[in-house]
């Protein structure tokens with residue numbers, strides 16, 4: 001069967017890398033696992049060897065789904081759907097560990113759809129995801145770097161992020177053009193509660209729209225008395241968006257929410 005580019009099908013076939021990915025999930029027999037985009041089942045097979053309580057996989061490709069049922073029989077539950085359309089249907093009784101060598105065309109969309117959910121720590125124990133390296137770098141970035149931005153702030157607000165290792169294009173079939181990275185994210189149990197995630201997205205959009213410009217302009221756009229607010233949260237209006245810490249962005253968002 002020919003891999004489908006439209007579905008981001010780059011199958012991982014390096015045994016060492018696959019087993020390192022599974023190890024990053026510290027699977028035990030009480031875990032219920034969700035795997036996104038299992039494809040031909042390379043990762044699925046190794047997850048099963050760790051004897052989790054349940055393994056549910058979501059695969060959009062009809063043919064691959066049928067093959068997975070054939071291969072694993074009733075050892076796994078195969079859902080033949082688009083992950084982006086079944087978040088609400090996922091009946092979760094216990095926190096999940098979520099694995100995925102994600103389809104790269106929608107990898108950030110998948111991640112943010114998880115992150116934006118309420119009570120993240122009650123629903124998920126850990127995410128073990130393979131991204132294109134550039135996306136992984138944005139997720140785990142620190143402030144004052146080029147990769148630091150909206151995705152960093154959103155993910156670090158709710159999770160502890162870790163890049164485990166980079167993966168060469170050679171480990172996939174067909175070979176992607178870029179390097180990939182394994183990232184784990186563990187939901188934090190104590191986070192600052194915002195009224196709406198949308199407000200944080202709005203604030204960071206305004207700031208990072210012009211990432212090279214000084215933050216005076218976005219501050220002015222958000223607040224009438226921006227100079228006082230800048231003093232209050234101790235930021236210099238001449239700095240750039242990448243100099244503002246995640247904590248300061250959350251403070252800015254809180255103050256913005258008080259106004260609207």
Ligand code: SAH
Pocket residue numbers: 007008009010011012013036037038039040041042043058059060061064081082083084100101102103106
């Ligand atoms: N995990 C496998 C395959 C990774 S390739 C491996 O490592 O070998 C990405 C997989 O995601 C493909 O099997 C593709 O069909 C599937 N996929 C693509 N878009 C999807 C979507 N929206 N929902 C669920 N699965 C999807």
